[in-house]
Amino acid sequence: MVQVSAVLGCVACAEAVWVAASFVRPRHHDAEGADLFVAGPVDRFEPNSVTAFPSGRFYLVRLTDGAFLALHRECTHLGCTVPWDAAQGRFACPCHASSFDITGQVISPPAPRPLDYYVVRVENGVVKVDTRRRLSRSAFDASQVTGA
Numbered sequence: 001m002v003q004v005s006a007v008l009g010c011v012a013c014a015e016a017v018w019v020a021a022s023f024v025r026p027r028h029h030d031a032e033g034a035d036l037f038v039a040g041p042v043d044r045f046e047p048n049s050v051t052a053f054p055s056g057r058f059y060l061v062r063l064t065d066g067a068f069l070a071l072h073r074e075c076t077h078l079g080c081t082v083p084w085d086a087a088q089g090r091f092a093c094p095c096h097a098s099s100f101d102i103t104g105q106v107i108s109p110p111a112p113r114p115l116d117y118y119v120v121r122v123e124n125g126v127v128k129v130d131t132r133r134r135l136s137r138s139a140f141d142a143s144q145v146t147g148a
């Protein structure tokens, strides 16, 4: 009986931690009701850099021209998480060897299309990512990036 109480106590504690964490998670709803993930101030991200946001399940890419692109971290082949390989300058899937360039375009198959992306907004010098809607694409184009 003591063990059951202990287990129930642990479940209650885990639930309390989860509720508390949901309050400190860096999100807010904007005036249009979009669910935005606050990535941080623009200056935090160097041009030609990739920053992982595991809790948001995306990478924030800052391109060489200073524009931002948010890439979903799942491979478009079978959904493995694709790590960024800084030394190689590419995303390299550990499952079946697909690779993607910094804009998420396929370098090596079997991935059938580029990494999905999210809309990025820069508001008052702060980068925010709309993680509510994941967008697929057949190729990279300038409409997918947001200037600083």
Ligand code: FES
Pocket (backbone or CB within 6 Å): 075, 076, 077, 078, 079, 080, 093, 094, 095, 096, 097, 098, 109, 110, 111
């Ligand atoms: S899941 Fe990435 S290559 Fe298959």
